[in-house]
Amino acid sequence: AQSVTQLGSHVSVSEGALVLLRCNYSSSVPPYLFWYVQYPNQGLQLLLKYTSAATLVKGINGFEAEFKKSETSFHLTKPSAHMSDAAEYFCAVNGGYQKVTFGTGTKLQVIP
């Protein structure tokens, strides 16, 4: 089976503060892992993707994520939050099945 768990449906940070969005996965084979962002009334857009190469993956808009096999985690971080980062973030996994399974999402609020 493949699944993802996103801890925290809502996260609030101050502008300029560290952003940390948590994702844990379950997979029966070495996984491919994704982070997508969704702005209001829009579709999802890929932030970054882990494909079994480097464990630290850099994405767009200053985001990065680190694959930790021992912790089955793929947390998303950004050193300094901007107001434009306010959106909903989805972690997703491909664990050997012919499809991707998405988490339930984390809404990020950035406080000025």
Place this chain on the structure above:
Amino acid sequence: EAGVAQSPRYKIIEKRQSVAFWCNPISGHATLYWYQQILGQGPKLLIQFQNNGVVDDSQLPKDRFSAERLKGVDSTLKIQPAKLEDSAVYLCASSSGNRGRIGTDTQYFGPGTRLTVL
């Protein structure tokens, strides 16, 4: 490069009525996906096409939902008859369909169709 197009953007119907959504993927993309996103949840895959063949439709409620991808390009998703619990955003996505493990390439999403069933 044009993105994934979907229409309509919004639809309001009464329960037991029928509705259809249309999706035109990015040109040349072999794989097309339909997702259902209920408010407060992540997208749930309904059906996945590789060219005009079905790769996965295990979560498609086949008694009321149907989808087709004629000629391996655009696609239509239909609900007949609709229920209240079908109220959701229906997202279409496409990907190039690389030669690696199926389901690992980047998906490009359309803006979605917001369906309200009254």
